[in-house]
Amino acid sequence: GQQVMQIPQYQHVQEGEDFTTYCNSSTTLSNIQWYKQRPGGHPVFLIQLVKSGEVKKQKRLTFQFGEAKKNSSLHITATQTTDVGTYFCAGRWGNNRLAFGKGNQVVVIP
Amino acid sequence: GAGVSQSPSNKVTEKGKDVELRCDPISGHTALYWYRQSLGQGLEFLIYFQGNSAPDKSGLPSDRFSAERTGGSVSTLTIQRTQQEDSAVYLCASSQEGATYNEQFFGPGTRLTVL
Numbered sequence: 085g086q087q088v089m090q091i092p093q094y095q096h097v098q099e100g101e102d103f104t105t106y107c108n109s110s111t112t113l114s115n116i117q118w119y120k121q122r123p124g125g126h127p128v129f130l131i132q133l134v135k136s137g138e139v140k141k142q143k144r145l146t147f148q149f150g151e152a153k154k155n156s157s158l159h160i161t162a163t164q165t166t167d168v169g170t171y172f173c174a175g176r177w178g179n180n181r182l183a184f185g186k187g188n189q190v191v192v193i194p
Numbered sequence: 195g196a197g198v199s200q201s202p203s204n205k206v207t208e209k210g211k212d213v214e215l216r217c218d219p220i221s222g223h224t225a226l227y228w229y230r231q232s233l234g235q236g237l238e239f240l241i242y243f244q245g246n247s248a249p250d251k252s253g254l255p256s257d258r259f260s261a262e263r264t265g266g267s268v269s270t271l272t273i274q275r276t277q278q279e280d281s282a283v284y285l286c287a288s289s290q291e292g293a294t295y296n297e298q299f300f301g302p303g304t305r306l307t308v309l
Contacts, residue, residue, distance in 0.1 A: 117297060126285060127237070129297035172237065174298075181227070181250060182289075182298065186236035 088175040090185035105188040107173030119172040198301035215271040219288030
């Protein structure tokens with residue numbers, strides 16, 4: 085079935101630095117969602133992107149949807165220890181069910 | 195309002211026994227998903243219910259796994275003749291398909307340990 089690929093799978097980030105995580109599909113997406121799962125918790129919805137080239141910001145987080153609607157990125161600035169966790173993207177093609185990527189596990193180094 | 199709830203929160207069972215995991219979705223949500231997550235791993239899709247449509251069972255790993263959703267609400271995931279490799283956290287999520295923002299709301303999960 086269709087799937088989204090996330091890179092990298094793991095990241096170690098120094099507190100205060102920026103990092104980006106990527107999500108790619110081989111075919112055009114209807115929309116893409118991002119979720120965050122804290123250690124020991126369950127995934128929590130962050131945002132949904134629908135339009136080609138869309139950019140949305142949430143404080144230190146910037147989400148982008150590519151012009152071709154085949155890729156997306158999440159960029160976090162000035163990383164804090166509270167940013168630790170796994171970031172999942174989830175893509176939808178047409179009216180099919182949402183499909184999650186394998187996640188990007190982020191460790192923050194104080 | 196109330197979120198997605200799952201029970202039990204923890205289940206320890208012996209190899210070969212059957213287990214039933216329950217999910218109570220958010221009232222009114224038409225879609226319900228089951229996922230499995232092993233320690234430090236991603237979300238493994240198991241099954242998807244959407245309204246009155248036939249469920250998408252494409253993610254069930256073997257015929258020991260089955261799920262039903264009664265009355266379009268509560269769902270039960272059954273694992274027969276459990277094996278040690280079934281040990282994982284089982285997550286349920288619900289969403290309002292067709293809405294502008296159809297994000298999935300996850301329950302806290304059931305941690306299954308097969309001895």
